Amino acid sequence: MAKKDNFDFDTDSKAKFSFDFGFLKNLTKKQKELILMIAIAVVLVVAIVIVGVVILTGDNNSGGENSGGTNDGGTTDGDYTEVPDEIKQFYISTTPLKTDYTVGDVANYSGLVVYLKSADGISMFINYNDDPDAFTITGFDSSKPAEEQVITVECRGFTDTFTIKIIENDVAHATLVGITVDPLPQTTYKVGESFKHTGGYIVAEYSDGTFETIKLRMKHVSGYGAIANTPGEHEITISYSDDHGGYAETTITVTITE
Numbered sequence: 001m002a003k004k005d006n007f008d009f010d011t012d013s014k015a016k017f018s019f020d021f022g023f024l025k026n027l028t029k030k031q032k033e034l035i036l037m038i039a040i041a042v043v044l045v046v047a048i049v050i051v052g053v054v055i056l057t058g059d060n061n062s063g064g065e066n067s068g069g070t071n072d073g074g075t076t077d078g079d080y081t082e083v084p085d086e087i088k089q090f091y092i093s094t095t096p097l098k099t100d101y102t103v104g105d106v107a108n109y110s111g112l113v114v115y116l117k118s119a120d121g122i123s124m125f126i127n128y129n130d131d132p133d134a135f136t137i138t139g140f141d142s143s144k145p146a147e148e149q150v151i152t153v154e155c156r157g158f159t160d161t162f163t164i165k166i167i168e169n170d171v172a173h174a175t176l177v178g179i180t181v182d183p184l185p186q187t188t189y190k191v192g193e194s195f196k197h198t199g200g201y202i203v204a205e206y207s208d209g210t211f212e213t214i215k216l217r218m219k220h221v222s223g224y225g226a227i228a229n230t231p232g233e234h235e236i237t238i239s240y241s242d243d244h245g246g247y248a249e250t251t252i253t254v255t256i257t258e
Helices: 022-026 029-062
Strands: 005-010 015-019 075-077 087-094 100-102 113-118 123-127 135-138 146-155 158-167 176-181 188-190 201-206 211-215 232-241 247-257
Touching (some): 113 146, 201 232
Parallel strands (some): 075 123
Antiparallel strands (some): 005 015, 087 113, 113 123, 176 201
């Protein structure tokens, strides 16, 4: 029977390793030591890769819920399609532009903005001008004078209040002085393209120095149809009538391209 080759791998521990693997019989002691060291190194590298994959996978799973949820560094201004489930703070950020009324006036909540903040720090502003249907507002009664009438605003299940003033009907209404369009809607179009009012707002100025912001609608626009197929720069008319018979108009410039 052939005698197995033995060699001393670890001179400190004096451990003996026996090899009987065919081609290894013909290798020198140093060659066998080198092969063994390479095998150990490969095992260590594989073990390190496996541990790294496990750690990375664990980190990804632990972040299963996206705490940011929205843009703006955890703050969402105007994007309220996904309201956080747990709200910790809610209040009226900006009261409506109109808070003084006379007897018989109709309610106007243009400019109203509410603020919400979730338990994990996500905050957002919801503007009444962008989506009136998101609000339920109660308490308005202009049938008689009131020094401080409390108006309750409900949005997404949360409430806050603000006050308005209603004075006698014999006090003259502020009259509509003029209007501007700010911000403008889209003003550059291709020949034959329909006018897009989205994003535009009418700002109405009154004789008492107050202002009212109204979302631009197609009913406020005239003159576009006549120039929609004519390349060049054109002026179209924007007009507005208020609840007291006031009327004002202005123009904006639109560009039609080939």
